[in-house]
Amino acid sequence: MSIAAQIPARFTLTVKDVATEAGVAPSAVRFYEQHGLITAHRTAGDQRRFDDSAACRIKVAKVAQRVGLTVREIADVFVTLPDDPEPQDWQRVAAVLIDEAEARTAALQAYLGEMLSGGRLCEIDDRIEVPNQGRG
Amino acid sequence: MSIAAQIPARFTLTVKDVATEAGVAPSAVRFYEQHGLITAHRTAGDQRRFDDSAACRIKVAKVAQRVGLTVREIADVFVTLPDDPEPQDWQRVAAVLIDEAEARTAALQAYLGEMLSGGRLCEIDDRIEVPNQGRG
DNA sequence: GCTTGACTTCAACATAAGTTGAAGGCCGAG
DNA sequence: CTCGGCCTTCAACTTATGTTGAAGTCAAGC
Numbered sequence: 001m002s003i004a005a006q007i008p009a010r011f012t013l014t015v016k017d018v019a020t021e022a023g024v025a026p027s028a029v030r031f032y033e034q035h036g037l038i039t040a041h042r043t044a045g046d047q048r049r050f051d052d053s054a055a056c057r058i059k060v061a062k063v064a065q066r067v068g069l070t071v072r073e074i075a076d077v078f079v080t081l082p083d084d085p086e087p088q089d090w091q092r093v094a095a096v097l098i099d100e101a102e103a104r105t106a107a108l109q110a111y112l113g114e115m116l117s118g119g120r121l122c123e124i125d126d127r128i129e130v131p132n133q134g135r136g
Numbered sequence: 137m138s139i140a141a142q143i144p145a146r147f148t149l150t151v152k153d154v155a156t157e158a159g160v161a162p163s164a165v166r167f168y169e170q171h172g173l174i175t176a177h178r179t180a181g182d183q184r185r186f187d188d189s190a191a192c193r194i195k196v197a198k199v200a201q202r203v204g205l206t207v208r209e210i211a212d213v214f215v216t217l218p219d220d221p222e223p224q225d226w227q228r229v230a231a232v233l234i235d236e237a238e239a240r241t242a243a244l245q246a247y248l249g250e251m252l253s254g255g256r257l258c259e260i261d262d263r264i265e266v267p268n269q270g271r272g
Numbered sequence: 273g274c275t276t277g278a279c280t281t282c283a284a285c286a287t288a289a290g291t292t293g294a295a296g297g298c299c300g301a302g
Numbered sequence: 303c304t305c306g307g308c309c310t311t312c313a314a315c316t317t318a319t320g321t322t323g324a325a326g327t328c329a330a331g332c
Contacts, residue, residue: 026309027292031289090248111199112199
């Protein structure tokens with residue numbers, strides 16, 4: 001009987017493959033795996049093997065980072081994706097990411113709007129509260 | 137005749153004053169001055185003195201950072217503010233910041249939308265190009 | 273005019289997000 | 303079955319964004 005769990009057939013891509021596909025350095029691919037953005041299986045010789053979703057996750061992550069999401073925050077969203085996700089899973093993830101981006105933009109807009117409409121602009125009689133940036 | 141340029145009368149606030157007003161640590165106020173987000177005059181004894189706009193700039197910067205703008209990028213926008221800015225100057229700065237935030241959110245939305253509508257999701261037959269993230 | 277608290281600079285530390293290089297191991301093409 | 307290329311880990315380095323602490327200076331109240 002075989003002892004080791006076999007690697008699912010779709011996990012065929014090497015670090016280099018994923019890096020090339022995603023347009024990042026191989027070191028970044030390892031970094032993202034360490035930080036839970038992507039998941040690998042290991043060969044008998046301890047090498048990583050990824051499926052197609054790895055490059056995709058990385059590409060989404062790079063765009064998400066541009067709106068201020070950290071790798072940690074993005075990983076937290078991605079862990080909700082099942083193994084071999086359905087379209088609806090990606091749909092949900094997309095909604096979460098976009099909501100967050102829009103919320104942050106809205107916060108910026110609200111703060112600037114309040115500041116400008118206040119007339120006082122930057123006078124030091126604080127009626128404007130800077131929005132709570134709860135990271136937690 | 138006096139040799140040294142006098143500090144404009146409105147520059148009365150110490151590092152601590154600005155830090156308290158902006159809700160950040162004094163070390164951060166010095167950091168932001170080093171990086172051009174805010175400007176100080178110096179007393180005869182070499183101490184920084186800020187005007188009201190310093191705390192305001194910092195508060196705006198903190199919200200702008202949340203949408204992915206770096207200190208450098210924010211400073212680049214703030215340098216367009218004249219000394220003792222008019223409402224219209226802040227209006228323009230606000231517009232630039234919001235435009236940038238919306239552009240980044242739109243890029244995220246576009247990428248996710250294309251990915252989801254493509255049907256293939258994360259299949260490796262790249263018709264989806266990850267949006268160009270030109271920094272600079 | 274002294275004390276005390278806030279100021280100064282500078283260097284070291286911390287965390288996030290990676291990159292680079294060394295030392296060695298895996299694997300597929302010939 | 304060997305060779306070259308990609309793989310592994312690990313530690314050190316980099317940049318961005320700050321914080322912390324040391325050593326010394328300034329300024330405001332008593």
